[in-house]
Amino acid sequence: MGRKTREEEGRVANQVEAIRSESGLTRQELAEQVGVHYQTIGYIERGEYSPSLVLALRIAEALGAQVEELFWLEEE
Amino acid sequence: MTEIQILGVNAAVMVIAYFIVYPRFGGDDLKRIAWLDLAIGLMTLGILAPFNWGSENNYTLLPNWDVSWWIFAIVTYGVIELPLFTTYLSRRGLWSSYKESMREPFSMSALTSTASNKSVHKQLVDTKWDWMRKPKFMRRLVIAANLWMLGATTFLVGVGDNKWASLGLLHVAAVFIFWSMLRTSVRLITDARDEALDERMISQRNKTYFTAYQLISTLIATLLTGLMVFVILQDSGADGDGFNYQLNLTWPQVQALFWLIWGYIFMAPSMVMAWRESKRLSNKP
Numbered sequence: 616m617g618r619k620t621r622e623e624e625g626r627v628a629n630q631v632e633a634i635r636s637e638s639g640l641t642r643q644e645l646a647e648q649v650g651v652h653y654q655t656i657g658y659i660e661r662g663e664y665s666p667s668l669v670l671a672l673r674i675a676e677a678l679g680a681q682v683e684e685l686f687w688l689e690e691e
Numbered sequence: 692m693t694e695i696q697i698l699g700v701n702a703a704v705m706v707i708a709y710f711i712v713y714p715r716f717g718g719d720d721l722k723r724i725a726w727l728d729l730a731i732g733l734m735t736l737g738i739l740a741p742f743n744w745g746s747e748n749n750y751t752l753l754p755n756w757d758v759s760w761w762i763f764a765i766v767t768y769g770v771i772e773l774p775l776f777t778t779y780l781s782r783r784g785l786w787s788s789y790k791e792s793m794r795e796p797f798s799m800s801a802l803t804s805t806a807s808n809k810s811v812h813k814q815l816v817d818t819k820w821d822w823m824r825k826p827k828f829m830r831r832l833v834i835a836a837n838l839w840m841l842g843a844t845t846f847l848v849g850v851g852d853n854k855w856a857s858l859g860l861l862h863v864a865a866v867f868i869f870w871s872m873l874r875t876s877v878r879l880i881t882d883a884r885d886e887a888l889d890e891r892m893i894s895q896r897n898k899t900y901f902t903a904y905q906l907i908s909t910l911i912a913t914l915l916t917g918l919m920v921f922v923i924l925q926d927s928g929a930d931g932d933g934f935n936y937q938l939n940l941t942w943p944q945v946q947a948l949f950w951l952i953w954g955y956i957f958m959a960p961s962m963v964m965a966w967r968e969s970k971r972l973s974n975k976p
Contacts, residue, residue, distance in 0.1 A: 652889050652891075652892065655889050655890075655891040659891075663971070664891045
């Protein structure tokens with residue numbers, strides 16, 4: 616039993632960008648609220664980086680959403 | 692060389708270092724100054740070596756205390772540097788930062804991270820060097836750095852003769868230029884401490900180090916295998932006694948091998964990150 620490869624793992628899909636835009640926040644503003652660099656928000660929105668649980672919860676709190684509304688596992 | 696000539700070289704290097712190099716490239720960043728100081732110190736030894744290597748001459752450091760050329764060069768370098776260094780700190784109001792930096796000078800974090808938090812913060816928002824962060828440029832930079840490292844090492848080891856020692860210095864300068872460009876292309880992330888980065892950057896940096904470790908291990912394993920092949924070949928030769936080996940190296944050859952390993956230790960993480968970033972950016976729709 617080992618860790619699955621990235622291709623085998625389900626992709627973490629998200630709608631951070633949509634909810635952030637609805638909230639009227641820029642990437643920079645959201646980044647400052649959750650304590651990361653603004654590029655990291657871009658990576659998360661494009662699905663290039665899956666945040667830690669702590670960061671996901673912080674983003675959810677900043678956007679006033681539930682974490683499962685923002686992130687979900689997209690099985691193949 | 693005489694004592695006066697060594698002192699003259701040291702003094703000239705110090706003037707260039709403290710009046711041109713450190714103000715321009717080190718500024719108020721003590722860690723960067725320390726690395727520059729190490730590089731310039733090694734370069735000074737590199738300048739003096741061809742004139743003194745193998746010399747029987749002894750140099751009078753103190754009355755009745757004669758030492759070899761390199762001890763004389765290092766000690767006098769330190770003595771000449773001390774007043775310049777203290778003046779530099781005073782003029783720039785850096786004494787408190789210096790005292791702070793001396794609190795944990797030998798911690799693992801201090802030894803392995805060559806970028807200050809301030810420099811990293813600056814680089815993370817920098818746009819001036821964005822042309823170095825374009826995928827095509829980053830890919831070419833990594834290829835050029837590797838070609839230079841392997842090509843220059845092969846050349847210096849191949850020519851061997853000490854008259855090429857000055858080209859060894861050019862090689863060292865090129866290593867530092869490539870290192871600096873690679874670091875800038877990845878915004879110093881590979882050389883930063885945890886507190887200067889966010890969780891994505893820390894994860895990206897740590898994955899990079901895993902690959903860089905494999906790269907450096909392969910390089911060192913190749914060199915050691917080469918050494919093993921050399922001794923086996925010596926054994927099979929007519930002069931081999933199966934136990935003693937003679938490996939003659941000139942100063943340029945030692946320089947080449949030294950900077951091959953140190954160069955890769957410094958540059959490999961940034962090379963790996965720059966390569967990955969170039970691929971990621973190229974695949975971006």
